[in-house]
Amino acid sequence: MSAITRDEVAHLARLSRLALGEDELDHLAAQLDQIISAVARVQEVTAEEIPPTSHALPLTNVYRADEVRPSLTPEQALAGAPAAEEQRFRVPRILDEEA
Amino acid sequence: MTTPTIVKYEEALTRYEPVLGIETHIELGTNSKMFCGCPTTFGAEPNTQVCPVCLGLPGSLPVTNHAAIEGIIKIGLAFNCEIVEWCRFARKNYFYPDMPKNYQISQYDEPLCVDGHLDIEVEGETYRVEIERVHMEEDTGKSLHVGGATGRIHGADFSLVDYNRAGIPLVEIVTKPITATGDKAPLVARAYATELRELVRSIGVSDVRMEEGSMRCDVNVSLMPRGASEWGTRTETKNVNSLRSVERAVRSEIERQAAVLDAGRRVIQETRHFHEDTGVTTSGRSKEEAQDYRYFPEPDLVPMAPSREWVEELRATLPELPAARRKRVQREWSLSDLELRDVVNAGALDLIEATIAAGADAASARKWWMNELSRRATEQGVELTALPITPDQVARIQAMVVAGELNDKLARKVFEGVLAGEGTPDEVVAARGLKVVSDDGALAAIIDQVIADNAAVADKVRGGKVAAAGALVGAVMKASRGQADAGRARELILEKLGAS
Numbered sequence A: 001m002s003a004i005t006r007d008e009v010a011h012l013a014r015l016s017r018l019a020l021g022e023d024e025l026d027h028l029a030a031q032l033d034q035i036i037s038a039v040a041r042v043q044e045v046t047a048e049e050i051p052p053t054s055h056a057l058p059l060t061n062v063y064r065a066d067e068v069r070p071s072l073t074p075e076q077a078l079a080g081a082p083a084a085e086e087q088r089f090r091v092p093r094i095l096d097e098e099a
Numbered sequence B: 001m002t003t004p005t006i007v008k009y010e011e012a013l014t015r016y017e018p019v020l021g022i023e024t025h026i027e028l029g030t031n032s033k034m035f036c037g038c039p040t041t042f043g044a045e046p047n048t049q050v051c052p053v054c055l056g057l058p059g060s061l062p063v064t065n066h067a068a069i070e071g072i073i074k075i076g077l078a079f080n081c082e083i084v085e086w087c088r089f090a091r092k093n094y095f096y097p098d099m100p101k102n103y104q105i106s107q108y109d110e111p112l113c114v115d116g117h118l119d120i121e122v123e124g125e126t127y128r129v130e131i132e133r134v135h136m137e138e139d140t141g142k143s144l145h146v147g148g149a150t151g152r153i154h155g156a157d158f159s160l161v162d163y164n165r166a167g168i169p170l171v172e173i174v175t176k177p178i179t180a181t182g183d184k185a186p187l188v189a190r191a192y193a194t195e196l197r198e199l200v201r202s203i204g205v206s207d208v209r210m211e212e213g214s215m216r217c218d219v220n221v222s223l224m225p226r227g228a229s230e231w232g233t234r235t236e237t238k239n240v241n242s243l244r245s246v247e248r249a250v251r252s253e254i255e256r257q258a259a260v261l262d263a264g265r266r267v268i269q270e271t272r273h274f275h276e277d278t279g280v281t282t283s284g285r286s287k288e289e290a291q292d293y294r295y296f297p298e299p300d301l302v303p304m305a306p307s308r309e310w311v312e313e314l315r316a317t318l319p320e321l322p323a324a325r326r327k328r329v330q331r332e333w334s335l336s337d338l339e340l341r342d343v344v345n346a347g348a349l350d351l352i353e354a355t356i357a358a359g360a361d362a363a364s365a366r367k368w369w370m371n372e373l374s375r376r377a378t379e380q381g382v383e384l385t386a387l388p389i390t391p392d393q394v395a396r397i398q399a400m401v402v403a404g405e406l407n408d409k410l411a412r413k414v415f416e417g418v419l420a421g422e423g424t425p426d427e428v429v430a431a432r433g434l435k436v437v438s439d440d441g442a443l444a445a446i447i448d449q450v451i452a453d454n455a456a457v458a459d460k461v462r463g464g465k466v467a468a469a470g471a472l473v474g475a476v477m478k479a480s481r482g483q484a485d486a487g488r489a490r491e492l493i494l495e496k497l498g499a500s
């Protein structure tokens, strides 16, 4: 049984706003299946006494003081934007999804 | 498919029982953002409060703002929550331009505060709203939609995004389902939002201004047939930006859903938008399933493990909370439930308390704010707090009344002068010549004239009908344009007529 279905890849592509063609879906579904299967082998060596790990370092409670630091200028902030207008980032509107 | 009609609210409630859930977002009033040092000033020029972290530029890393965590723990404690011993941030993935990172840092299955409650009062009855969780996240940017419908650029549809708000500390407070409210559901929702705002404001962690978006409510509503035990499908109404709208949104959703169910159709689980102008909700996007956000523990931030000592330190800093304060004030000022409610609804509690602190007695302080000043605020269409007079000034005017320098009528003229910007109470008294005349010489001249003009009444008093002296005192007050000391005038009249 495959680790990820073609439909699941199509769903993820939609969530990521990637326009994948039919042949690309076939191609990527097969590749992702291989990648996931390879990574899944890690599960074979997990043991009861090893808790799931989300962070590599045993640190907690790292905070910064509530102090203002200089921001970028709007020119700097917008320098890498593909399009800007009225000192704002100009992006294609995603219809039917009012935030 | 035809548009479902509305079932009248009262009728809908005869057949259906509403279940509510309310999610409230509160922007904390920290100096800097949640994970970077950008300032958080409201209304700044677009994209002037952004940096590589809050723009999600490659190589930048977030670091948690200590004051924000203090703020959320205080909120959690004020809502009677348990503060967990260990929790993590989670990455909520979604592709929308309001977050430049393509994810929002939030909390998922490990919220910082859990299992609280808030007691609210509706028409004299107490409801306990259970709090599911209070979690920490970051706010999103603001989009301005241009083109298409506005016709500004024909055929073009795009958005202009300002990321000043992206990354401002945001606390989300989520209730458990609120049941058994019956026809009080809209009022319960509003009372909850009102009390929540009071509570958060009292601990000083946010300015909770709904009109500026620093407090925002999402309202979940579902209906089930009366007597049923299984809840119906819920909708989530966003965009509810005033306390009144919270009430209206619940009411309008109940009316709409009842019509859908009456027609034998199913309520669709979706996000809806509330429109202030029409008071109705319209369909938004279908709610994405939770797993579509592909939450996972935020790898860029280490877990939080607030020590019990820290939590207790923060608990000790909490001020008297609104419910306790209302109870104390009611006792100290000897108010009925109704009088207390009027004071609270008028937003006069702080003002009256400050006036008392400045030396006035409770009854007078309440009288001036709730009668004279409330009337003037209503006339001008402003909030009581927006009147250009301070509690210190009100206390000063009352002190002059107590000292006999002003009577109530003159005091009202001093209020008028202060509100008109004529200066402090003392300046208004001096400029308008508003002193009570209790000086015997000045009064005697007025009294002689009044006795001469009212000989018949004066004779009655001489004959022993002391009660008739009231008419003479009234005439003295009139002749002095209200500035005479009525008590002293009465004494002098009786003395002159040999009736004392």
Ligand SMILES: [Zn+2]
Residues within 6 Å of the ligand: B033, B036, B037, B038, B049, B050, B051, B052, B053, B054, B055, B167
């Ligand atoms: Zn920043």
